[in-house]
Amino acid sequence: MGDDEVRWLKPDELQAWMTLAGLMFKLPAALDVQLQRDSGLTHFEYLVLAGLSESPERSRPMSDLAGFANGSLSRLSHVVKRLEQRGFVRRCPSPADGRITVATLTDAGYEELVAAAPGHVATVRQYVIDALTPEQLSQLKTIGDQILQKVDPGRAC
Amino acid sequence: MGDDEVRWLKPDELQAWMTLAGLMFKLPAALDVQLQRDSGLTHFEYLVLAGLSESPERSRPMSDLAGFANGSLSRLSHVVKRLEQRGFVRRCPSPADGRITVATLTDAGYEELVAAAPGHVATVRQYVIDALTPEQLSQLKTIGDQILQKVDPGRAC
DNA sequence: ACGATTAGGTTGATGCGTCAACTGATGGTT
DNA sequence: AACCATCAGTTGACGCATCAACCTAATCGT
Numbered sequence: 001m002g003d004d005e006v007r008w009l010k011p012d013e014l015q016a017w018m019t020l021a022g023l024m025f026k027l028p029a030a031l032d033v034q035l036q037r038d039s040g041l042t043h044f045e046y047l048v049l050a051g052l053s054e055s056p057e058r059s060r061p062m063s064d065l066a067g068f069a070n071g072s073l074s075r076l077s078h079v080v081k082r083l084e085q086r087g088f089v090r091r092c093p094s095p096a097d098g099r100i101t102v103a104t105l106t107d108a109g110y111e112e113l114v115a116a117a118p119g120h121v122a123t124v125r126q127y128v129i130d131a132l133t134p135e136q137l138s139q140l141k142t143i144g145d146q147i148l149q150k151v152d153p154g155r156a157c
Numbered sequence: 158m159g160d161d162e163v164r165w166l167k168p169d170e171l172q173a174w175m176t177l178a179g180l181m182f183k184l185p186a187a188l189d190v191q192l193q194r195d196s197g198l199t200h201f202e203y204l205v206l207a208g209l210s211e212s213p214e215r216s217r218p219m220s221d222l223a224g225f226a227n228g229s230l231s232r233l234s235h236v237v238k239r240l241e242q243r244g245f246v247r248r249c250p251s252p253a254d255g256r257i258t259v260a261t262l263t264d265a266g267y268e269e270l271v272a273a274a275p276g277h278v279a280t281v282r283q284y285v286i287d288a289l290t291p292e293q294l295s296q297l298k299t300i301g302d303q304i305l306q307k308v309d310p311g312r313a314c
Numbered sequence: 315a316c317g318a319t320t321a322g323g324t325t326g327a328t329g330c331g332t333c334a335a336c337t338g339a340t341g342g343t344t
Numbered sequence: 345a346a347c348c349a350t351c352a353g354t355t356g357a358c359g360c361a362t363c364a365a366c367c368t369a370a371t372c373g374t
Binding site: 042044071072074075078079082093097098099100 | 330332333
């Protein structure tokens, strides 16, 4: 593998990258800490409940839900099993297509989400939204979308 | 807890946040996939080796290294133990202060890092640097630093 | 100088995520 | 109609991160 011509990162590129790397390590951890402490939920679990709550019938196929929550189907399956054991979610096969499993948010799950939401939203505001100007927020969305397109082309074609 | 006055996210705030959330989930995963497949290293392990390589004597106290790699001391301890078993790192107590353990990069560890670096840098370029304009890169650094200051105040006082 | 407190690291148990293998259902082919 | 390939989802084993408990060395107070 003749890798003689590596384009190393220039100082300012390196700095920007290290900042982003730090962000990727610390922001998820900080969000999980708050949610776990105040609500006993993971950020991923929160996204699952939220994804169900905003769907018609509070129901959604597993694959669909996995895409929304940015996780693999396998991960979702494990998580939903635990959420089901806690009484927050139900699962039943779709009558239309026997391969599809539809997850449904229970009343208890909805209560849990409603209880967790204010604290979570406040944290997101504190760490992200209120730390930036509206213009920066819009820059962030543009930048994030561009990176995501490279990382994961073909999400939402 | 009278949380009657929750400041929910406005649509554009929500969109920006969901983009950032997607980024936090997918970018680390994508980086780990490349490093793991091509070099058998985690991104965190890579940062540990890199942090040692750029230090005088290729050595650094554990706490210092943990801060550089954005991880807890406990996590670093486990990881360094594995890296030591693989022959990439040595550990010995500091003669100056018996509490301190200094980790040292071995020649084998340096070789490993040198072998992994080009592929990793190319991936970072592909996913991040080359996806953005120089101006966006500078915006990203500013934005990331502002968020990090909220998330983790008192890193690099 | 001696006891208490703090700082730096390590360890073991627990829980979650990933991967590969597998099951069942559906659609297409001949 | 029988078969094969594909799709949706589940499961179990394995590896890593987290947390709490613990240990030793250094420092502080008196």
